[in-house]
Amino acid sequence: MNGFLINAIIFIVAAIICVPIAKRLGMGSVLGYLIAGILIGPYLLGFIEDGNQGQDIMHTTEFGVVMMLFLIGLELEPKNLWKMKDLILKVGLSQVLNTAALIFEISILIGVNWRVGLAVGLSMALSSTAIVLQSLKEKHQMDSNSGRMSFGVLLMQDIAVIPILAVLPLLVVAGAEMSADSGHGGFLEHQPGWVQTLMIFAAIGLVILMGRYGFGPILNWVSKTKLRELFTASALLIVVGIAFLMELVGLSPALGTFLAGVILANSPYKHALESDLDPFKGLLLGLFFMAVGATINFELISSNASVIISLTLGVMLLKALVLLIIGKVRGLSIPENLSFAFGLAQVSEFSFVTYAFALQLGIFAASTSDFLIAVTALTMTLTPIVMLVIDKLIIPKLREKESKNEREADTFSEKNKVILVGFAHFGSTLGRFLRANGIEATVLDFNPDQVDLLRKMGFKVFYGDATRLDLLHSAGAEEAQILISAINSSETNRKLVELCQEHFPHLEVMIRTKNRNDAYELMEMGVEHIYREHLDTSIRMGEDVLKKLGFRAHTIHRLASQFRKYDEDALKVLFQYKNDREEYISKVKKQIEQQELLLSGELSKKFSLNDQAWDSEPMKNR
Amino acid sequence: MRKVLIIFAHPKFEHSDVNFQLINAVKDLENVTIRDLYELYPDFTINIQEEQEILFEHEVVIFQHPFYWYSCPPLLKQWIDLVLEFGWAYGPGGVYLKNKYLLNAITSGGSQEVYSHEGRNRFTLEEFLRPFEQTAYLCWMRYLPPFHIGGTHQIQVDELQRKARAYRELVLQLRDEKEISIPYLQKT
Structure with missing residues (x-):
């Protein structure tokens, strides 16, 4: 018991320390967890005694991958999955087959036994669903071109697991050890082929049927008890149950739960399931990544450093190369292709299973297996680092080059008078309104997919961080009249303002802000045009509420305009007192009182105190 | 039976007892449409197409409004x-209002008497309404004499009710009379 508690504390503390640091450094949570695992692993702090313990944890927590695929399935409607069939079949299959074949050929060339070579090739063709999907989600790239292709490849790999597990026993010499096989594939192992096939289809059919007609009523029944933990338990039951069923017939549990997720994507319980399972998934995956980190056998690596490192890099390069060619054929842009290819360059967590299986079957010697495990774990650790380099160093360079090229092409076209920074919801509405009135703005945004879309729509868009001076130059800040910031980061806004004040003093700067406090800071910097993002909408909503309650539309319209002007004026007054806390509070009170007075006076029948519009009491009494 | 359109403009209707009574007196009548401009267009953005279609469907048009600074409230002018x-x-081609009847139904703080050559306002109501008359004239419309309630700040309840009934009678007459017997002015 104590041992368990202490272990739990060690793991959680390591994660709490490493992951936020990794995130802060822009490395993503996966790398953070891996580093945490290495830290507490047998070779550094030694909290985990040996690689075996790490592997045990890894096998247990692999379930996080199963849950993740269930959750991903939930977000994918069946018709969208159908649209992906081309990606899964063509892109996925060519990746698996080509990679496996290449590794197989190379191992034969360097004189490895062909059976070992084939087993290694098949295992290493797979990429880590856990790492790739987690990173894609974190970077919000699931819906980008490269994200969708990565997902297609991963799905195909999950399907490929079935035939791979089926092929491995066939590699065993003369079948003598077949009986020694203690079975990856459940009780069906010893059934004749047609029964196996039948059972597989029956299992898939069962999942689909349950997804369509079974889970809904069950969840409905459970949710009526209004016991949240019971609902969570049912959600877990669905996932665990399907995983068990799939393992029973020798299919990939992840694939089964993914299927169930897709079927439940239209269910009214979708969001409840998501929010209930998400923490489990997160924790399990975190543990899983740490376990991977802890399994890295540094002793083995240091004694065979050159071989292992060259193998690791070789495998990654080879996998990336195959993917690069596929990406090129599918028309990915260079930055997209880089993140697609190197994102998938690691070897899968599932390979640990196939190594163990091959070891059991006697295809591998124990030393080979250890070797491969080390290489696999290393690839898993290195890919996030490579991705970091690509994301932070290479892609910005490429984009810069792109925008420079574009700039050269643009020198002949007219310069825009307006520069619009940020083209998410706020900025796009603004941009559309300007465009509808014949004003084209030069847009700066740092979401690559957004940039692609806007370019297609004929906007002049520059990718990148607007707080970079060179980017502002190339966007034509010298010639522009107005710079609008429609981003919601107050920090970026401040930097932007400073930059403009220093280098482009002629630019009229108009800034979106979140709230009063941000507005004060900008006022302090001397910005005149400040737009609190909620102000107009909330007042407009209030107008509609009052209209629904029977107030006259025009009266409310006037009052709303007054209220807004009042609020803006009050902001300026309060700004002068904001540093004097006590006075500030009393001023705020006074402002609120005045506001109340204004409003209540206006709306009561005896409004004459405030509003003399159209007919005042003195006039009436004449 | 003619269709009657009341174009009503009052920026603070919720405080006008007189106009409230007038509207109340006619709002339930069949074939009488009331367009409450300040409610429909609080921000002065008028749907021109829709207004023209409604206008075209009706044969009698009444501009009902308070008399502010010798004219109508700004939204009616808009x-x-x-x-x-x-x-x-x-x-050219502007024939869609031809032969329609138009009149102003006006409430004013000043009494009937101050709107005369001898009174404080020096001109008669008809004289102040010349811009409306000429508007109707230019559009080939038939301009009828105005309906007027003066002294609205001091008006007594029974007087107001009598006026409201009279307004209702006028609207009914305009709606139902076979040939409108009130003299009107029209370009010939």
Whole structure:
């Protein structure tokens, strides 16, 4: 018991320390967890005694991958999955087959036994669903071109697991050890082929049927008890149950739960399931990544450093190369292709299973297996680092080059008078309104997919961080009249303002802000045009509420305009007192009182105190 | 039976007892449409197309409004400016208002007596309403004499009710009379 508690504390503390640091450094949570695992692993702090313990944890927590695929399935409607069939079949299959074949050929060339070579090739063709999907989600790239292709490849790999597990026993010499096989594939192992096939289809059919007609009523029944933990338990039951069923017939549990997720994507319980399972998934995956980190056998690596490192890099390069060619054929842009290819360059967590299986079957010697495990774990650790380099160093360079090229092409076209920074919801509405009135703005945004879309729509868009001076130059800040910031980061806004004040003093700067406090800071910097993002909408909503309650539309319209002007004026007054806390509070009170007075006076029948519009009491009494 | 359209403009209707009574007196009548401009267009953005279509469907048009500074409230002026388009209401092809009846139904703080050559306002109501008369004239409309309630700040309840009934009678007459017997003015 104590041992368990202490272990739990060690793991959680390591994660709490490493992951936020990794995130802060822009490395993503996966790398953070891996580093945490290495830290507490047998070779550094030694909290985990040996690689075996790490592997045990890894096998247990692999379930996080199963849950993740269930959750991903939930977000994918069946018709969208159908649209992906081309990606899964063509892109996925060519990746698996080509990679496996290449590794197989190379191992034969360097004189490895062909059976070992084939087993290694098949295992290493797979990429880590856990790492790739987690990173894609974190970077919000699931819906980008490269994200969708990565997902297609991963799905195909999950399907490929079935035939791979089926092929491995066939590699065993003369079948003598077949009986020694203690079975990856459940009780069906010893059934004749047609029964196996039948059972597989029956299992898939069962999942689909349950997804369509079974889970809904069950969840409905459970949710009526209004016991949240019971609902969570049912959600877990669905996932665990399907995983068990799939393992029973020798299919990939992840694939089964993914299927169930897709079927439940239209269910009214979708969001409840998501929010209930998400923490489990997160924790399990975190543990899983740490376990991977802890399994890295540094002793083995240091004694065979050159071989292992060259193998690791070789495998990654080879996998990336195959993917690069596929990406090129599918028309990915260079930055997209880089993140697609190197994102998938690691070897899968599932390979640990196939190594163990091959070891059991006697295809591998124990030393080979250890070797491969080390290489696999290393690839898993290195890919996030490579991705970091690509994301932070290479892609910005490429984009810069792109925008420079574009700039050269643009020198002949007219310069825009307006520069619009940020083209998410706020900025796009603004941009559309300007465009509808014949004003084209030069847009700066740092979401690559957004940039692609806007370019297609004929906007002049520059990718990148607007707080970079060179980017502002190339966007034509010298010639522009107005710079609008429609981003919601107050920090970026401040930097932007400073930059403009220093280098482009002629630019009229108009800034979106979140709230009063941000507005004060900008006022302090001397910005005149400040737009609190909620102000107009909330007042407009209030107008509609009052209209629904029977107030006259025009009266409310006037009052709303007054209220807004009042609020803006009050902001300026309060700004002068904001540093004097006590006075500030009393001023705020006074402002609120005045506001109340204004409003209540206006709306009561005896409004004459405030509003003399159209007919005042003195006039009436004449 | 003619269709009657009341174009009603009061920026603070919720405080006007007189106009409230007038509207109440006619709002349930069949074939009488009331367009409450300040409620429909609080921000002065008028839907021209819709207003023209409604206008076209009706044969009698009443501008009901308080008399502010010897004229109508600004939204009614805006309405006239925008809806009575060249080529639609007047000018070449502008025949869509031809032979429709128009009158102003006015409430004023000043009494009937101050609107006379001898009174404080020096001119009669008809004289102040010349711009409306000429608008109707230009659009080939038939301009009828105004309906007027003066002294609204001091008006007594029974007097107000009598006036409201009279307004209702007028609207009914305009709606139902076979040939409208009130003299009107029209371009010939």
